[in-house]
Amino acid sequence: MSYGKKEFRKRLLILTVLISLSFLVLLGRLWVLEIIQGEKYLFLARNNSIRLLPSRAPRGIIYDRKGEILARSRPSFSITIYPWNLSQEDLAETVKEISPIIGVKEERIYQTIEESQSPFNNIPLKEDVDLKTATKILERKLSLAGVDLQVQPRRYYPDEELLAPVLGYLGEIDKDQLQALRGRGYRLGDRVGRDGVERVYDEYLKGEDGGWQIRVNNRGQRVGTMGHKEPLPGNDLVLTIDRQLQQVAWDSLKGRPGAIVVLDPNNGEILSLVSAPAYDPNLFAGSLSQEKWLSLKGDPLHPLTNRAIQGEYPPGSAFKVITTIAALERGIASRDKSFFCSGTFPFKDRVFKCWKEEGCGTLNLKEAIIHSCNVYFYQLGLETGVDNIVDFSKEFGLGKASGIDLVEEKKGLLPHRRWRKESLSRKWFDGDTINLSIGQGYLLVTPLQMANLIGAIANGGRLYRPYLVKRIISPEGETIRETRPRLIKEVILKKKNLDLLRESLFGVVNEKGPSGRRTGTGWRAKIEGIEVAGKTGTAENPLGEDHAWFIGFAPYREPKIALAILVEHGGMGGKAAAPIAKRIFEAYFNSKVGEKKSRKVEE
Structure with missing residues (x-):
């Protein structure tokens, strides 16, 4: 009997311990559910009936200077899913049914849900679906648990690649950007500007999101609306760009890689900025x-590179403008200064050549510019000296960024004595000066820098900061910001020197020989009724055929437009780039005539 009682007590003790342990486990589980995961389950409980659907704000419209739309937002259907409170069976049924409708494999849908960085938010399954697909989703609304059809604004660029270097494109905000911008109304999933004016003016363009507060059933299906906040559209931009002129410039390249910058030399407004090849920014509007x-990224023609501000090239003979100014201002050259060109220039252990093999004969300064004689400028450059040439290059903005309202502008390379010593551990030689005097050697410039340079020559020495945005306008139509011309510096030049240079540049396009035939290297840029001045350039390229340049302005006496044209591997500037300048000048002045006639009719 005693043994039986002991056994009973032993078993009772074990049972008590087991019950206590079970109770402790239960308490632990309740503690985890209430304390550790309580917030999550409270959220799920509440949101089993109420949910917030964000409504993205449309970005502001981007216009050209004449009011043509360059970028806008259009309505777009997006298919989303809210899987967080669905049973495994409901989710499986929904995924199986929706997969063939939207053309996304089931595995990919599950992967999208698993990789979502926005728990408890609707997850996009497919963006920008067509009306037919959207209708199918609505017809199956009752059987597609957790699925919602949303209408969201989607960025649209009607001209595709034409204005990509100016406008840029959108991309989903990354973690670093979000960290930096969270306090300014940005959130996970936002699409932000990644390049062009879309990036620089993103905070003006983005607008303020709204949303819908909806009631759903236990299968995640919408059964009612409890509230709605209208999204506020972003501000509009009015650019300095002339879309029609941009089209003419783009078409003039005829598919060849290159860049064109056209600006108003009197204020720095960019009228056209072309980089080819380019990309279609609509590709980035979605995923x-x-x-x-x-x-x-891997395209060997680099369509993502904005050649107008990021392409760095030797300017070739277009740089003779700087060599001329340096020589004149330092008193080393004058109108009558002459050199003889036999076609070659032996110097120490090297022979430097002129582009004209038979030579140009004896030339004065004006004739040397008109005929772009290399041998003349070899000798003029040696007498002027590298320091003087570099000084005036800096005066006209070479070797540094212009400050245009775009990102990642390159500053080129302006070589000098100290640079050579620090970068190459070698001293500067006279041969380097010879190369520099005709825009070769280590010298690199961007097309924008060359457009700014010739613009300053056109207007008498004023170097303006180039810009793309004229005005920013609120959704109510009020101007909230207007860009005013900003003078970077005024290069003080003697009037007689500037007049001689401008006269010579006019001769490059208009000079005639005894027979009446035009003899300047830029004669193909001449147009009837408008006096054009300019300078050609043919830049040696170690990787292939020479690059072709033309820089110029018009009208000669009262300049309204200045430009720089670069055709990669185009050969001689007079043949490849000057005809493009002619087409752009014609388009610009013909449009001005049309505007005047239109105003007279209206009056």
């Missing part, structure tokens, strides 16, 4: 595939 992104 760009990794394959397409790698294809763009």
Whole structure:
């Protein structure tokens, strides 16, 4: 009997311990549910009936200077899913049914849900679906648990690649950007400007999101609306760009790689900025595939590079403008200064050549510019000296960024004695000066820098900061910001020197020989009724055929337009670039005539 009682007590003790342990486990589980995960389950409980659907604000419209739309937002259907309170069975049924409708594999849908960085928010399954697909989703609304059809603004660029270097493109905000911008109304999933004016003026363009507060059933299906906040559209931009002129410039390149910058020399407004080849920014309006992104990045023609501000090239003979100014201002040259050109210039252990093999004969300064004689400028450059040439290059903005309202502008390379010593551990030689005097050697410039340079020559020495945005306008139509011309510096030049240079540049396009035939290297830029001045350039390229340049302005006496044209591997500037300048000048002045006639009719 005693043994039986002991056994009973032993078993009772074990049972008590087991019950206590079970109770402790239960308490632990309740503690985890209430304390550790309580907030999550409270959120799920509440949101089983109420949910907030964000409504993205449309970005502001971007216009050209004449009111033509360059970028806008259009309505777009997006398919989303809210899987967080669905049973595994409901989710499986929904995924199986929606997969063939939207053309996305089931595995990919599950992967999208698993990789979502926005828990408890709707997850996009497919963006910008067509009306037919959207209708199918609405017809199956009752059987597609957790699925919602949303109408969201989607960025649209009607001219595709034409204005990509100016406008840029959008991309989803990354973690670093979000960290920096969270306090300014940005959030995960936002699409922000990644390049061009879309990036520089993103905070003006973005607007303020709204949303819908909706009631849903236990299968995540919308059954009612409890509230709505209208999104506020972003501000509009009015650019300095003339879309029609941009089209003419783009078409003039005829598919060849290159860049064109056209500006108003009297204020720095950019009228056209072309970089070819380019990309279609509509590709980035939605989710760009990794394959397409790698294809763009790896394209040997570099369509993502804005050649107008990021392409760095030797300017060739277009740089003779600087050599001339340096020589005149330092009193080393004058109108009558002459040199003889036999076609070659032996110097120490090297022979430097002129582009004209038979030579140009004896020339004065004006004739040397008109005929772009290299041998003349070799000798003029040696007498002027590298320091003087570099000084005036800096005066006209070479070797540094212009400050245009775009990102990642390159500053080129302006070589000098100290640079050579620090970068190459070698001293500067006279041969380097010879190369520099005709825009070769280590010297690199961007097309924008050359447009700014010739613009300053056109207007008498005033160097303006180039800009793209004229005005920013609120959704109510009020101007909230207007860009005013900003003078970077005024280069003080003797009037007689500037007049001689401008006269010579006029001769490059208009000079005639005894037979009446035009003899200047830039004669192909001449147009009837408008006096054009300019300078050609043919830049040696160690990687292939020479690059072609033309810089110029018009009208000669009262300049309204200045430009720089670069055709990669185009050969001689007079043949490849000057005809493009002619087409742009004609388009510009013909449009001005049309505007005057239109105003007279209205009056």
